[in-house]
Amino acid sequence: MSNEKQISNAPMILGIIGGILGLPAAICSGACAAGLSTLADGATKQSTDDAGSAFLWIGLIAALIGLVSAFLYKKNPKGWGAMMLLAGILSGVTLVTFNFLSFIVCILFLIGGVISLTQKKPAL
């Protein structure tokens, strides 16, 4: 029986599901940020649009990094695991908009990133 240890597929699955859920999460974050910023003192249309766009893009970039990391982490588990953690942190930033979907995406990326970082690449 072979003792060769395979790299886990868990980060790939978590990253893909997180990345696909990250797309609506980013849109929700943008909408929530725009909505919340209207409550601020001296809010203008420009400021609410800017807040919405900023959180939308942060969410989209996080989803994109997470998705790419999920597909490529097997080549370099440490490097792409760190990128998945970064995606988790970026999703975590959008949590200030009280968007629960971002919380799920953040958790998926963080778990995936941690598992990926603890992987040892098997010797060929």
Next chain:
Amino acid sequence: MVGRSPTIIFMLRYLDIGNNNFLPSYNLFVGFGIAMAMLFLQYHKPFKTRTENEKHKIHLSLIVSILLGFIGAFIFDAYSQNIALTFDNLNQIGLTFLGGLLSGLLVLVVCLKLASLPILPTLNIMATPFCIAHFFGRLGCFMAGCCFGSPTNSIVGVTFPIDSLPHNHYHELIKIHPTQLYESAFVLCLFVFLTKFKTNNQFYIYILTYSIFRFLVEFIRADDRGIVFNQNTFSPSQIISLLTVVLITALILTNKNFQKQTIKL
């Protein structure tokens, strides 16, 4: 009255996870489908026998083609619905599966060529994983209520609940063809066929049979799929399906190796 029924079927556009928090079913199913397809690919014998470098190149090609496929699906939907591609219109534009599949495939072929990988053998490896992702994607469509069919009195007819997309279209509770489930069932049968019978041209079989099936199922679709080439006879997906059948048939006829390959039982 055709298809009138008080029955409400199970359909959840958003999964309630408590405290007024929801998960979008469509995205969840699509994500799960792609994840399962990738997982299947890792244990797929023809893929496992590839070198680590080739596997990495295939993964890289897949992620690029998936991302650009999503963009292709988005642009094709905007074109067929005649919606201008502006930032303000983003929430009005959806995704067209065939547009995404074909643009993604085109990008995949280019990526495989750039990576110096054999195109057809690599696409053959991916035919069964495609079926898995496709199967879950259409289940996601059913949960979201999009891509619905025309009214029917048959036993397979289903009624979507109030405020669903079919209800908003027909303005009444009415039994309609669950075209999403037809497609899921078809792809599932195709998956079983491709895994049970070891055919050598799996990709051709997948794309050809799906195009024919899609062309036929479009006749019982009732959702707004837009217009291309200023005509109402065929839907955009039917035109794409026809072009795909012609293209694949031409490729098969010009491929001399194809006739030598047999189905292994």
